[in-house]
Amino acid sequence: MSTTRAAPTPPAHRSAPRRAGGSGADERRLNWRNRLYRFDMRYMPYLMIAPFFLLFAVFGLFPLLFNAVVSLRNYRLDDPTLPYWAGFANFTKLFGDEYFWNALYNTFGIFLLSSVPQLLLALVVASLLNRKLRAQTWWRVGVLLPYITPIVASTMVFSVFFSREFGMANWVLGLLGIGGPDDPIDWRADKLHSWIAIATMVNWKWIGYNALLYLAAMQSIPRDVYEAAAIDGAGPWKQLWRITVPMIQPVVVFTVILSTIGGLQLFTEPMLFDQNAQNATGGPNREWQTIAQLIYKVGWKDLNLGYAAAMSWALFLIILIVAGINFWATNRLSGGRR
Amino acid sequence: MKRSWTRWARALAAGTVGLSLIAACSGQGTKGGDSDSASGPVTLKINFWGDFGLTDLKTKYEAEHPNVKIQLNSGEYNAQHEDLQKKLVAGNGAADIAAIDEGFMVQFRGQSDKFVNLLDKGAADYESKYLPWKWKQSLSADGKTQIGLGTDVGGLAMCYRTDLFKAAGLPTERDQVSALWPTWDKFIEVGQQYTAKTKKKFVDAGTNLFNPILGQQPVGFYNDQEQLQMEQGPKVAFDYTVKAVDAGLSANLVSFQADWDKGFTSGAFAVLACPAWMLGHIKDTAPGTQGKWDIAAVPGGGGNWGGSFLTIPKQGKHVDEAYKLLTWLVAPEQQIEIFKKVGNLPSQPALYSDPAIADFKNPFFNNAPVGQIFPKMAQGLTPQYLGKKNGPTRVEVENVIRRVENKTLKPDAAWAEAVKAAEKVKSS
Known part of the structure; x- marks a missing residue:
C-alpha cells in the first residue's frame, strides 16, 4: 500500500x-x-x-483583548463604586504620569546597557567557540549554564554580589583602586550604578544563549569563504564583520528582536535587586523601576487594574515600535538583503 | 488496513489533546455539588503564613468533629495575600478561611462585599471581647460589615542588647532603660550618647522608628474622610526619624534582609522596635545572642506592629462550617494554646490576666516578663484610622526616609519630598 x-x-x-x-x-x-x-x-x-492556535487564543489573544477592555474601565479593587467605563481616561493619565516616563527611561537605559554589549559579546564568544578548541563540548555547554540557572536564584546571588557593605563587586573594584572599603559604591543609590548592576545580570544570563544561536548559524557557513578571505588578507576581525555577520544575518535579526522584547519586559531582575522587593518601586527614588515593575505595582499594590491594563497596552505598542525599528536597522546594518 | 487505523488513532489523539487542553482551561466544571450533603465529610482549607500554631489544634478539632477535615496551607507572607487578592478577583479558588495581616487589612476591608459578613453570623457578641482598635481594623468603612476576627496582636516594646549598652556606659536593667527614654526626644539623646561613645549605630533603620511613632499618633496618613493629613501624625514621626538619621543613629538596614539579620549577631545596632512576634525572629536568626537581649518599654507610651485576622471569603462552599471553626480557633483555650506554642499574643484583653500569659517569662531575653510588657503596650494604644491608600502612602514616605539614609536627599529637603510623594499616591 x-x-x-x-x-x-x-x-x-x-x-x-x-x-x-x-x-x-x-x-x-x-x-x-x-x-x-x-x-x-x-x-x-x-x-x-x-492546539497551538487554541493555546494562543486562550493564553495570548484573549488576555490581550480582555486587557484592552479592562484598560477602558475603572477597575479599582479598593473602590468598586466608580462608574464602570472610564473611556480613555487611563490612557490620558499615562501621558502626565511622571512615574511612567521615569519607568520608560529606566527600561530603555537598562535595555541599551544590556542588549548591545550582550549581542556583541555573544558574537565574539560564538566566533571563539567556532574555532578548533580542546574540550569543545565542555565550553559550549559551559556558556549555556547561566541560561539554565533559575532566574530568581541567580538574581539573589547577584543581589548579594552587588551589596554595599560586603559585596564582591565592591571588593573586586577595590582591588582595582575604584571605590574601596572607605568609600564603597552604593549600587542601589543612583540610576547609573543600579542600571549597570541589573544589565550585568541580564548579560550574564543571555550571552551564552545568544552565542549558541550564533554558533549554530556560523557552522552552516562554508569554510572556503573564510579561506578565500584569508588568502586575500582579511584578519579575524574583518572576517567576523564582513563575512560572518552578514551570513548569519537572519539569526542576528532574530536575537535582536528577541532581546528587544525581553529587555523591555524586564521584571524579575529589577524586582529582586531591590532590598524592599515587595514595594516594587525599584529603589527608594525609583532609580531602576522598569515598566513591567510599574505595571505590577499599579495593578497589585495600588490595586488599580484599569490603569495597569492601559500601561500594559502602552508597553505592547512600544515594544512593537522598537522591535520594528530594530528589525529595520539590523537589516540595514548587516547587508540589507531583505 | 492497519495503517489507516494508526492514522485514525493519531487523529483521535490530536483531537483529544486539543479538547482536553480546552477542558483543562475551563476548570472545575465537575467539582462542587457536595455542599448540601451535611453528613458527608467537609474539607476546610486555611491559608496563612509562617507558623500560626495550628498543627495540634487541627488534630484536636478533627477528633471532635469527625465530618470535618482541615487542610493547613502555610505560605509566604506576601504571596498569600496576593494570592487571596487574585482569587477574590477571579471569584473562585480562595481558601475557606484566609488569614490577613493588619498591613493588608485596609486593602481587603475595602472589598468587604467579597467576604462573609461575620456580623450576620452572630459575631457582634465578640466586639466587647476584643481590643477596640483591633475590632475596628477589620470593620468596613461604614461599620456594617465585619470581615474578620482577630487572632494575635504585636504590641510594641524595645528590644536592646544589654552587653552593648554596658559597653557604652548605659544602664542595662530594663526598668532603668525604660526610664531613660520616656519620650522620643530622650530616645534620640540616648542614641547620641551611645554613638558618641562607641562609634557604632544605635537603631536598625529609620523606617523602623517612623512606623512605631506614627502608630502612636491620634491621626495617621488619612483622616476618616480619606483626606491626606501629612501635617498631623506623619509630620511628627517623620521629624523624629530624620532627626535620628541625621544624628547618625541609624544603621540604614532594611528589615528582613540578610544584612539586617546579620546585624542581630554583629551588633550593627543596639536597639530595635520589637513586637511580640519579633522575639521568635531574633531567637531564630541570632541564637548565639541568648541572654544578651532584654526588653524595655517603647518611648511615647503604647504601640502596635502587626497582628492578624481570620476571614471567610464569600466564595467558599462551606461557609457555616468555616465560621464554626473560626470561632473555635479564637476561643480563649485555643488562643492560650497558640500563645504557649508560638508566642503570638491574643487580641482579647480578658486573656491577659490568665496566668498562662501573665506569668510567662522569656528566657532568651533575660527572663523578661513578656506576658506583662506586651499586653500593656497593646492596651495603651489609641485606635487610628487607616485610609484606603495607607499602604502605598507608607511605601512612598518610607522611600523618602531611605533616600535620606543613603544620602541622596538632604534632611532639610526631605519633608517637602515626602509630602509630594504622598500627594502623588492620593492622585494615582
Missing part, C-alpha cells in the same frame, strides 16, 4: 477488485474508509496545528 501522502489514491479503489463478491456491508465500510482517508488528507494538517 502506498505510504506517501503525495499519492492520495483511495485504498478502497485499488483493493475493491480483490474483494469480488463482497456484500453491501463491505461496500459501506470501504466508503467510510474512503471518507476517512480524504478527511485525513484534507483536514488533518489543520487539526494537528490547531
